[in-house]
Amino acid sequence: GDSVTQMEGPVTLSEEAFLTINCTYTATGYPSLFWYVQYPGEGLQLLLKATKADDKGSNKGFEATYRKETTSFHLEKGSVQVSDSAVYFCALSRWGGSYIPTFGRGTSLIVHP
Amino acid sequence: NAGVTQTPKFQVLKTGQSMTLQCAQDMNHEYMSWYRQDPGMGLRLIHYSVGAGITDQGEVPNGYNVSRSTTEDFPLRLLSAAPSQTSVYFCASSYSLLAENTGELFFGEGSRLTVL
Numbered sequence: 001g002d003s004v005t006q007m008e009g010p011v012t013l014s015e016e017a018f019l020t021i022n023c024t025y026t027a028t029g030y031p032s033l034f035w036y037v038q039y040p041g042e043g044l045q046l047l048l049k050a051t052k053a054d055d056k057g058s059n060k061g062f063e064a065t066y067r068k069e070t071t072s073f074h075l076e077k078g079s080v081q082v083s084d085s086a087v088y089f090c091a092l093s094r095w096g097g098s099y100i101p102t103f104g105r106g107t108s109l110i111v112h113p
Numbered sequence: 114n115a116g117v118t119q120t121p122k123f124q125v126l127k128t129g130q131s132m133t134l135q136c137a138q139d140m141n142h143e144y145m146s147w148y149r150q151d152p153g154m155g156l157r158l159i160h161y162s163v164g165a166g167i168t169d170q171g172e173v174p175n176g177y178n179v180s181r182s183t184t185e186d187f188p189l190r191l192l193s194a195a196p197s198q199t200s201v202y203f204c205a206s207s208y209s210l211l212a213e214n215t216g217e218l219f220f221g222e223g224s225r226l227t228v229l
Contacts (some may be wrong), residue, residue, distance in 0.1 A: 032216050034216075034217065036218075036220075042222055042223070043117075043203055043220035043221050043222045043223050044156075044203070044205075044218070044220045045220065046217050046218075046219075049217060089155070089156070091218075093216025093217075094216075100146070100158065100161060100171075101207075101216055101218055103155055103156045104155065105153075105154070105155035106155050106156075
């Protein structure tokens, strides 16, 4: 079945550091890929998405590129801020299968001033 | 623009009590679902619905019931609460499961339930 694996956290960085959160997936066909962010005490919200191979999703300085050859969708940001502290979830959704979104377990990011 | 609305935000129950978590969306979404979030476990799907009158079980359905009588509402019922159901519950919806939908989910703000 479909699965999403993302690096375990917490990831702890200083402000203005470079961020990478790894995400790899297993799915047949051509899934859509997502990063969701959950700020403390809130629900998840979509951060960015990519619907086909080589697409780059971007939002709020975050980027992720859909790499079909490596089945990856790593999240990056060049300079993190304290306000980026949150839990980040990688997810996929695949039409033709169950189509129910599959989530990774989440990676906590803590950014210190 | 309300989006997905969950009530209540906080609830404390005693073991054996029953309650209903409410979820409503105003986006005419066909797909609605309930997740629970526990430390170290990520999100786990409880039940989902692909349209009014249609529901199905997810990964952890035991102890929970759902119904979908309207497109807008998808309540989650705990018939006899247990301490293992202490969790944060999220309702999420999506336009549909058709090919043209990328599958993006819209989440409510969550309901924190404690069972003593």
